[in-house]
Amino acid sequence: MIEIGLNAVIVAVADPHPQVLTIAPPGGGVPPALPFGPFDPTRHRTFEIGLREWVEEQTALRLGYVEQLYTFGDRGRHHIHSDDGPHVVSVGYLALARQTARSDAALAQQNARWRSWYSFFPWEDWRAGVPDVVAAEIMPALSAWMRAPVPAGSPPRAQSREDRVRQAFNLQGLDEEGAGWDEEKVLDRYELLYEAGLVEEARRDGRPAALERDCLPGLGLAMHYDHRRILATAISRLRAKLKYRPVVFELMPPTFTLTDLQRCVEAISGRHLHKQNFRRLVEKGDLVEATGETSTATGGRPAALFRFRRDVLKERPTLGLRVGGR
Template sequence: MIDKVLIPIEIGLTAAIVSFDGNEPLILTAPGGDGEKLAGLPFGPFDAVTHRTFEIGLRAWVQEQTGLRLGYAEQLYTFGDRGRHAQRGDTDAHVASVGYLALTRAADNTSKPQVAGATFEPWYRYFPWEDWREERPALIEKDILPALRDWAAQSETSNAERALARGDRVRLYFGIDGAHWDEERVLDRYELLYEAGLIEESRRDGRPAALARDVLPPLGIAMRFDHRRILATAIARLRAKLKYRPVVFELLPSEFTLTDLQRTVEAISGRHLHKQNFRRLVDAGALVEPTGEMSTQTGGRPAALFRFRREVLQERPAPGLRVRGRR
């Protein structure tokens, strides 16, 4: 009879804390511990005695460790594999992490994060293929698609149980051969790159497709554990939320110009938006109202200031900005 080793399970809370500044969506990163070189998302333990709910625990340790005040927060998913799995002979606790998406205004946080080494970083450093604001990222055609097409052409006998073949997933997720680019498929694209062995986390986790490659393409900055997967989940959720919830106003100051609003939506969605179409969409949605004041900090002509019109929350069930990009 083989003796079974019981490995304790711990529950932690991992936060994808998003802010916005300088026309860039930012994510709070924290340094690794115990010699870990890679940065990751802030992580804190859940204390079942002190904290009645996961969200209370999240807000408590974020305030304590970073000094940041969170606005909107929602639970994403529970992460317990990929980069966390226990190996034979392990006796340390296996950590299952409840992931959260949290938003904070840059103006609400007058001090820098208090954890040594913690900093807000542009999230497109981790997902450079997701930023289409200027143009289609060149690395998609140069580095990603050739490798994915080669991988898709290989035998799929081990993937026969999947509803979509490899080639179909490449076409749908990356918007090629007649398919359109869907900005909400952030996690699908990341998972595809991981499965094909094209990112560092795949090699670190011992995936055969990655180990078989001599060189990996430069596809963004790796994060510790499965934190880049958690961040992909958070970005996908926020991009979807823009269309049916007014979450974008959690990232803006209380008064803003329509240009500020458009740039924030563009930065999060990764898409360039037609100015007049966007403003018609805002007007039709009745999401904002003029303050009667003007901003002189635009670098040009003064612009009217607006604020979020909270009454819209009572007027319809899904007040958001159903934007469409020009590509």
Template structure:
């Protein structure tokens, strides 16, 4: 699924009048069998090779009254999915993020969308585990080995080097940024997904930096694949979506957009863990849910657990009227 670009042969962009195009990207998230998935498709774009891409389409103001309407129409046309929950993330427009044939410049408006999934015909798209792209973000089995063995030693070596001439001055030193982003010498914050991706890109440690011609990537001769690369700046958009969703869990009941109408408390906990990338204490989590008044028993039970029947619950919608931030303020634990 290629990023569509329209260029008039007779009109060459110039420095004074650059050609600007507006695209719409959707990070569509689903949780199934305790794993979070992202909807992707092969980009098909020459400069992107065959890397995975997020669903994408250009904004056509004459056809789409709003950006969100345009996004929904493109996703429906390309994947067959009718989007439910949609939230605008950010506008991505950094120059040099990817090849720009013809000299045009692409602005991408990224969106986070949540779905329960179903039996839709995906029309060439497919669900892919989102931790395949950002494997250092999944701490459910302890600290990922890719951090200890591959990422942290290289980031420390990068932080110890003197910044290259002409590199933009930053208020924080490299080592301080590693402490904040990766918790090196500090504490890991699961919400800082984008900050971590940006550090890896700046240090030249991921394939997108090499593909985009970043000088920092030339210093690494033995670099393993640190997560599956994506077309254009789509992995950056995915990192933004992951961080936003992790933060949103704590003050909005968005997790219920990923669950069926009836669910067990076990299902709810495992869905939160899948998104946050951390394990939670069972009893503490259940006390938090009960205290928050987020769910109510439906009177039905599930026998799928293999043990004694488990109570089924539903989202108690009245909670959004009772307090301003009805989320799950879970505290991530680290082993």
């Protein structure tokens, strides 16, 4: 028997962190979850209609921009001993939103809340350089895992453990500014940590590698079912999409300073960007236009306010901000 589930990764940016909307599933001690629910063909004409209905019911939030992310259907997605029941195939969606005081008050009444996605993926925030957890915990643990014998019966891999770790983390190829780090490989890195038994979900799911060792406590908050894997997929998608579509403006207010825009891009990409280089990227892409007004919100000199130049969508089929090490 197969059931179809619908999962929403809803992203906003509240300086200086990218936020993901989470709910508290029924039952005590259950990790935070993404908004989710089953597709009901008697109620929902389409998957997206069903998703929007579940999100509004669980969070009181009405979604704007939504795109289908991926279909998650692997056997054993939840718990290794629970496959006797219906097999759940989940259709994941990525949605972008803007936080407001009014929406936050409604969320609180629904027992939903925004959380920094770096609370789930602390190794992905490179804005201040290599995260401490990478050198102190992750790389020593992965080095030991690379040296350990591969268990009998493991599925064959086209690449060795060493090659996969090197491509996912690539610490040897970095320069002082982090060039060479591929911020888009969020899912690759999470799946390596899961396979090596280093994250809580691997222990909870009964994976042998996790039962043989202690999980690393510094590797972020666990999530309900495989929702952290779904979130990793969404982060990878959004980081890639920044480079060829102007999706960042879906997260910005109608008017903003260039500093506000830079902080938003840095929050999503997990990278520090040089101010002048970033402004050249924006100017070269002709993505914004000055409003003629200024903001004094920073308390310093008045900063010029800009807005997204929507006409650019008619002029070029692909445009974005080519940030990052690729």
